[in-house]
Amino acid sequence: MKPRLNNWLDAVQLIAYLVGILWCVALLNHIQGYAFNQFGIYPRDMNALPGIFFWVLLHGDFTHLLMNTTPLFFLGFFVALRGPVLFFKITFTVWLLAGLCVWLGGRPAFHIGASGLVFGYFGFLLAVAIYERSLIDLAVASVTIFYYGGMFFGLLPTAPFVSWESHIAGMIMGVVAARIYGKDWVQAQKGP
Numbered sequence: 001m002k003p004r005l006n007n008w009l010d011a012v013q014l015i016a017y018l019v020g021i022l023w024c025v026a027l028l029n030h031i032q033g034y035a036f037n038q039f040g041i042y043p044r045d046m047n048a049l050p051g052i053f054f055w056v057l058l059h060g061d062f063t064h065l066l067m068n069t070t071p072l073f074f075l076g077f078f079v080a081l082r083g084p085v086l087f088f089k090i091t092f093t094v095w096l097l098a099g100l101c102v103w104l105g106g107r108p109a110f111h112i113g114a115s116g117l118v119f120g121y122f123g124f125l126l127a128v129a130i131y132e133r134s135l136i137d138l139a140v141a142s143v144t145i146f147y148y149g150g151m152f153f154g155l156l157p158t159a160p161f162v163s164w165e166s167h168i169a170g171m172i173m174g175v176v177a178a179r180i181y182g183k184d185w186v187q188a189q190k191g192p
Contacts, residue, residue: 011080014087015073022072022114025057026065034060040112041102041166051111052099055166058112068114071148075121078140086181093177094120094170101169109163115154116166122151123174128182 029036041055042048059065080087098116122144129141154167 007081007083010084011077011087014080014084015076018076018091019069019073022057022059022065022069026059026062029058030062037110037112040110041099041106042110043103043106043108049103052096052103055099055102055112056095056114056117059114060112060161064113068118071118071151072114072121075118075125075144075148078125078144079121082181089181090120090124090174090177091117093180094124094173097176098166098169098173101173102163102166105169106163106165111163111166113163113166116163116170119151119154119167119170120174120177122148123171124178125174127175127178131178131182 025036036054037058037060039051039054040048040058041051059068076087076091079090082090094117098120102111102116125137125144126141129137151167154162155164155171157164
């Protein structure tokens with residue numbers, strides 16, 4: 001079954017909602033002098049454990065959010081093409097489990113930003129192409145690597161203010177999500 005036009009429009013709408021929420025939170029955070037960033041993940045601090053629910057929503061400034069917006073929209077669109085149910089399952093698997101991994105093993109600093117989710121989508125799109133081996137998934141993975149292959153360098157601890165831990169955790173959880181939910185897409189395409 002080929003994706004219909006409304007599938008494409010639904011995917012754009014889904015990822016646009018997510019990006020819109022991030023920008024609204026960023027505006028409120030800016031107005032409050034970035035006070036919300038204290039609700040990010042601070043590893044191994046029990047009081048900061050709820051940060052695993054908020055870290056993706058918070059950014060250091062508009063430049064930080066802008067750097068995450070384009071890859072989030074591009075990669076998230078391809079994930080959203082799988083439909084809203086799988087999009088939410090994949091998003092929350094990466095969001096929460098990567099956040100928990102950062103809380104367990106990250107450096108003692110506040111970890112915020114959607115880049116962990118971006119890396120999760122990146123890992124998902126690459127891994128699902130390997131697991132499913134469909135022509136469409138291989139094409140999407142090829143385009144993803146062509147445009148965003150440089151993201152692999154984001155897995156390295158190159159800058160002290162960049163949460164490479166969230167990048168690694170996000171990518172790993174994206175691969176895990178591909179393993180768990182990849183076959184759901186194949187079954188949905190076959191129909192009843």
